[in-house]
Amino acid sequence: RVLDDAGEARGEWRPELSPDVLRRGLRAMMLTRAYDERMVRVQRQGKTSFYMKSTGEEAVAVAAAMAIDRNDMCFPTYRQQGLLVARDWPLRDMMNQVYSNSGDRLRGRQMPVFYSSREAGFFSISGNLGTQYSQAVGWAMASAASRDSRIAAAWIGDGATAEGDFHYALTFASVYRAPAILNIVNNQWAISSFAGFAGGEATTFAARGLAYGLPSLRVDGNDFLAVFAATQWAAARARANLGATVIELVTYRADGHSTSDDPSRYRAADEASAWPLGDPIERLSRHLTAIGEWDEVRHAALAEELKEHVREEGRASEALGTLGQGPQHDRASMFDDVYKEMPAHLRRQREQMLEGR
Amino acid sequence: RVLDDAGEARGEWRPELSPDVLRRGLRAMMLTRAYDERMVRVQRQGKTSFYMKSTGEEAVAVAAAMAIDRNDMCFPTYRQQGLLVARDWPLRDMMNQVYSNSGDRLRGRQMPVFYSSREAGFFSISGNLGTQYSQAVGWAMASAASRDSRIAAAWIGDGATAEGDFHYALTFASVYRAPAILNIVNNQWAISSFAGFAGGEATTFAARGLAYGLPSLRVDGNDFLAVFAATQWAAARARANLGATVIELVTYRADGHSTSDDPSRYRAADEASAWPLGDPIERLSRHLTAIGEWDEVRHAALAEELKEHVREEGRASEALGTLGQGPQHDRASMFDDVYKEMPAHLRRQREQMLEGR
Amino acid sequence: MARMNMIQAINSAMDICLANDQKVVVFGQDVGYFGGVFRATDRLQERHGETRVFDAPIAEGGIIATAVGMGAYGMRPVVEIQFADYIYPGTDQLISEAARLRYRTAGEWWSPITVRTPYGGGIYGGQTHSQSPEGIFTHVAGLKTVIPSNPYDAKGLLIAAIEDDDPVLFFEPKRLYNGPFDGHHDRPVTAWSKHPAGEVPEGHYQVPLGKAAVVRPGSAVTVLVYGTMVHVALAAAEETGIDAEVIDLRTLVPLDLETIVASVDKTGCCVIVHEATLTCGFGAELAALVQQHCFYSLEAPIERVAGWDTPYPHAFEWDYFPGPARVGAALRRAVER
Amino acid sequence: MARMNMIQAINSAMDICLANDQKVVVFGQDVGYFGGVFRATDRLQERHGETRVFDAPIAEGGIIATAVGMGAYGMRPVVEIQFADYIYPGTDQLISEAARLRYRTAGEWWSPITVRTPYGGGIYGGQTHSQSPEGIFTHVAGLKTVIPSNPYDAKGLLIAAIEDDDPVLFFEPKRLYNGPFDGHHDRPVTAWSKHPAGEVPEGHYQVPLGKAAVVRPGSAVTVLVYGTMVHVALAAAEETGIDAEVIDLRTLVPLDLETIVASVDKTGCCVIVHEATLTCGFGAELAALVQQHCFYSLEAPIERVAGWDTPYPHAFEWDYFPGPARVGAALRRAVER
Numbered sequence A, B: 001r002v003l004d005d006a007g008e009a010r011g012e013w014r015p016e017l018s019p020d021v022l023r024r025g026l027r028a029m030m031l032t033r034a035y036d037e038r039m040v041r042v043q044r045q046g047k048t049s050f051y052m053k054s055t056g057e058e059a060v061a062v063a064a065a066m067a068i069d070r071n072d073m074c075f076p077t078y079r080q081q082g083l084l085v086a087r088d089w090p091l092r093d094m095m096n097q098v099y100s101n102s103g104d105r106l107r108g109r110q111m112p113v114f115y116s117s118r119e120a121g122f123f124s125i126s127g128n129l130g131t132q133y134s135q136a137v138g139w140a141m142a143s144a145a146s147r148d149s150r151i152a153a154a155w156i157g158d159g160a161t162a163e164g165d166f167h168y169a170l171t172f173a174s175v176y177r178a179p180a181i182l183n184i185v186n187n188q189w190a191i192s193s194f195a196g197f198a199g200g201e202a203t204t205f206a207a208r209g210l211a212y213g214l215p216s217l218r219v220d221g222n223d224f225l226a227v228f229a230a231t232q233w234a235a236a237r238a239r240a241n242l243g244a245t246v247i248e249l250v251t252y253r254a255d256g257h258s259t260s261d262d263p264s265r266y267r268a269a270d271e272a273s274a275w276p277l278g279d280p281i282e283r284l285s286r287h288l289t290a291i292g293e294w295d296e297v298r299h300a301a302l303a304e305e306l307k308e309h310v311r312e313e314g315r316a317s318e319a320l321g322t323l324g325q326g327p328q329h330d331r332a333s334m335f336d337d338v339y340k341e342m343p344a345h346l347r348r349q350r351e352q353m354l355e356g357r
Numbered sequence C, D: 001m002a003r004m005n006m007i008q009a010i011n012s013a014m015d016i017c018l019a020n021d022q023k024v025v026v027f028g029q030d031v032g033y034f035g036g037v038f039r040a041t042d043r044l045q046e047r048h049g050e051t052r053v054f055d056a057p058i059a060e061g062g063i064i065a066t067a068v069g070m071g072a073y074g075m076r077p078v079v080e081i082q083f084a085d086y087i088y089p090g091t092d093q094l095i096s097e098a099a100r101l102r103y104r105t106a107g108e109w110w111s112p113i114t115v116r117t118p119y120g121g122g123i124y125g126g127q128t129h130s131q132s133p134e135g136i137f138t139h140v141a142g143l144k145t146v147i148p149s150n151p152y153d154a155k156g157l158l159i160a161a162i163e164d165d166d167p168v169l170f171f172e173p174k175r176l177y178n179g180p181f182d183g184h185h186d187r188p189v190t191a192w193s194k195h196p197a198g199e200v201p202e203g204h205y206q207v208p209l210g211k212a213a214v215v216r217p218g219s220a221v222t223v224l225v226y227g228t229m230v231h232v233a234l235a236a237a238e239e240t241g242i243d244a245e246v247i248d249l250r251t252l253v254p255l256d257l258e259t260i261v262a263s264v265d266k267t268g269c270c271v272i273v274h275e276a277t278l279t280c281g282f283g284a285e286l287a288a289l290v291q292q293h294c295f296y297s298l299e300a301p302i303e304r305v306a307g308w309d310t311p312y313p314h315a316f317e318w319d320y321f322p323g324p325a326r327v328g329a330a331l332r333r334a335v336e337r
């Protein structure tokens, strides 16, 4: 932890960051939150089927994205949309995916928020928890074997650490010294069950890394500066071919698991309002204010600007359709990309569908 | 480690064991080795298809079996035949399994050495590495839930710790405080690859347990007294409902992986003869001699007696058949036990086989 | 008698088994305190305690592995895999262990586990919340596979599965939880409360494993279905006016071949419908068996209507889902021979 | 031209791909320094270095997962699963990831991995060293499944698989490694060196995926086989003197349906043989397709000869293995209609 309650940055882990960089981080976190808020609204309006927010966890993704290189490869979960935002990926493209509309690069195939962007170095999100974590290590092994300086950064939730892929990732990362940053996002909840059900009570998640001989850090995930500093350190190690680092990011899922979830059924109503660890956005803006680089007027203005920006992007995306209203891609396209070339049996099936058989 | 090179027992972990108990342990280890030697010979003679020795690892199984209760449940790998021997299970019954003969309780269904004995508290050995480890934790959870004082003891090889089941076992054991002893048999080899390929270079296997909040011990697996003491301690913890303990047993696979293996292809010829950590049998007999409870004459006599015993048991078992010569169970029995009651389609298939269709 | 939807019927089955047999335990992700993401275990922890109904780590492999171990101890674990799409990390323990334990020990040990898991599409779940993987497990000797299509059967079959001494995979058609959805996604679904099969006894009863049900007698064509497709087939029969005999298999393994053969010998043709992808789906086995046993009474090729051989596409759910139109067309082709 | 057994042919295929394409890497348990428990990767580490040919931890799930990640990076990983019986911990990464990556990203990413694994019985391997799990993977859209039956095809198909941009499962009939075993376990096996298909070019060539081979032309009955069963079927044809047309499928998915249909339309009957358990094996799909496409030319029920629906029993290997006697009996039944 670098930022204290007063917004002061303390300790040796305090990174040297210019006010501009800090403001960029603040902006990306605020934009991520504004985006989340709009998308939940449009989901309620029936414009799409599902949505997942990252409220309270914006620093985990945004600070990490800013601490690694633009072309390092990210293997995220469904709660790191902040990576795309921090990498200035167009919101309208993300919205097109959420709407499965005619502009969706994924051609309406994936559930909302399962983004993919090769260009943004953002690996395809799988609905299956944990699988990306071990894949990231494979990607990093390949990068190292190719004498490529790019590293891989992966994220996994506290709950998903119980999957075999977590164990595979740490084992292979240790055995092959993979240049990877293995982030564990401990937001204290896995849908309705708290982190203890992944073994997070008996010890920390960071401790897991040590058991494989991997240096491991445990940081305040709502502290932009701390996340940035830890990630920067891990990235430098990986690039120096010193291998992988495990980073546990302690944060808090401030909202429901998804639009299909009702947290009031399993956690105290006031727990969220108490907001353990505080709001990462507030904390960074307090710090900027403390160092005289920010104030309420600018904050309010920025909030307004971002809200307007999200609205515009939303209009642009909805012009390309929504899941509720369409338009969408041509349904016949659903037979493409199962294989590189469409085999005969899929051509037959496409015919059948078009003939209504 | 309790036994030093001179055969002296030192340190606070030194268990209070009567010379009789030690002699029983020595006998079981020597019998296990004599058994292994004969079975490899008969395999070479074509009397069965396959065999796996535990040479050099006898203490791992025998001392553990003696340190837990007779009705605690063991979930072994294929290298803990010493458990059955230490529990005085008839060798001829084990041989019947190896021969898949008419006396084989498993009705010729399993490959040699994949023993199973409910009566001996020895769980069915699976060909699939690691699966028994997580099952043992489930068994232990059930025992605890049933307020049963029996505990589970499981074994896994260094190589197999890389499987997901290892991670599941430690996670569930930690979350549910399962009364289990989780042994990791680090014999430094996994067929041709050394323990480093399971991440055993960067750290110890015992360290894995700590990462899940489980107390973990690392013991000299060729030291009968050390294995006994560690197991006894872990068993007491489990029975007091303090949860699971991880024990790494450092030992050495003194021979090939199996009769299908040729270690000269992947490890130095003299490595085995150097015998890292020494021979557990020699070390215990040296200790007994040091305390004036054993001598060469008695040792030689015992060796002779055991050899004769194995020969007799072999004759008794071979009278019931060998894989090469038969007799075996009725082949129609191969349709039994797929389900509790044989469904129609299997009855049809059995008919077909008998009619040669 | 009470009126129950499918979730309530499934909940009641577990509730009764927990009450009748101390050896029954229920666990899985979010099933304990929360009562399951589909509410199937609602209140069970409250009623039966935390040691018998509890939450599990997110490790399907570990859930099934520990269930197998508990089964070996002598318990009857009932585990929930939150979505059938997530069962794959558990395949090794299911195929290599649960299915084979009795065989490899010649009956010395066995694993009487029940694995409940919601399957099938129709809820905009995309490729990872819509799959029908039953065909993978029906290939595995030693496993039983059960798929109910209504509350009455769901409760009776689940009780039978839990009380059965073999490992049973119990696939729950999630699209049917609230009502007999017939594939007309543009129309409101009638609630189970208005359906005869929504009449469910409160107490203990079994619907035997391995017995199919003729849910619509007919003479023109035999339709083999299970789960969600039962109601789609019934709708297609009504809408085409074709006198189809609709057979709800209910149990895939062991299969009620007699009922199938008797029907096809009578009708002379057969349409098979499932939501799983076509190639190597359970329909392939059905077609192989029907042509083998009814070869001389078949008057037309057996038709398979199934999910296309692609992942389940989020936006094109209703082009993927084998609805009444496709099934109706197949019925027509079958009778217009 | 050189004389190679199947292991040498497979080794040569990997050797050539490693030499031609820096993006090819080979790894798996014991494949590096040791050269594989079946010697398939013998000397490859020596020739191509430890970063391109290496040992892996005992974690099939991790092996396939890291291969998928390497594939996403742009490499062409070729991994070995030591026995097909141990592929199950990798099913999630194969089914949920490798098979779907291209689809779910609309072609933005893909996973050109090749998974080699020895399958089938006949070596007294019992239930955990004898399985034929191909039918589980042929159900999965996005995967290709290849099974060679001789050294020439093995090399050409493996090169094609490695150079293919889709994930390919390459099942190697371990009983054929040393010779064309025909099921007569009581007779010596003739070595590949005495078999025409043991003539293998030293250099690079492909046998295209998706093309079957008519290995024995005939007019009386069509026999559909792959892997070990090719030689069993040929033996059965010779021994019964029945003029069978034996088709070696070579690739199961995508399937060469044309060749199959043309043959059955000609012969009027069809026998399908595989070693995998009968129920829901790949033979079920073949039977379903043949009856659908050849209904009006079929003169007798399609026969399936397969492994019994039990685990592979160690002591009764030869009662389990579908040998020439069983296949011959099926041929007779087919022609004596």
Ligand SMILES: Cc1ncc(C[n+]2csc(CCOP(=O)(O)OP(=O)(O)O)c2C)c(N)n1
Pocket: A077, A079, A127, A128, A129, A156, A157, A158, A159, A160, A161, A185, A187, A189, A190, A191, A253, A257, C029, C058, C082, C086
């Ligand atoms: C293999 C698998 N099992 C179960 C699920 C269902 N599921 C989706 S999210 C979730 C909880 C994940 O919790 P955590 O890993 O802590 O991530 P968080 O949602 O807190 O960010 C579960 C159980 C899944 N998607 N994949």
Ligand SMILES: Cc1ncc(C[n+]2csc(CCOP(=O)(O)OP(=O)(O)O)c2C)c(N)n1
Pocket: B077, B079, B127, B128, B129, B156, B157, B158, B159, B160, B161, B185, B187, B189, B190, B191, B253, B257, D029, D058, D082, D086
């Ligand atoms: C799931 C699985 N993968 C691979 C194998 C093949 N295999 C059998 S033993 C073995 C080596 C195991 O090494 P280790 O766990 O250290 O046990 P040890 O043989 O040294 O006692 C391997 C890879 C297997 N039996 N099961």
Ligand SMILES: [Mg+2]
Pocket: A157, A158, A159, A185, A186, A187, A188, A189, A190, A191
């Ligand atoms: Mg979480």
Ligand SMILES: [Mg+2]
Pocket: B157, B158, B159, B185, B186, B187, B188, B189, B190, B191
């Ligand atoms: Mg070992």
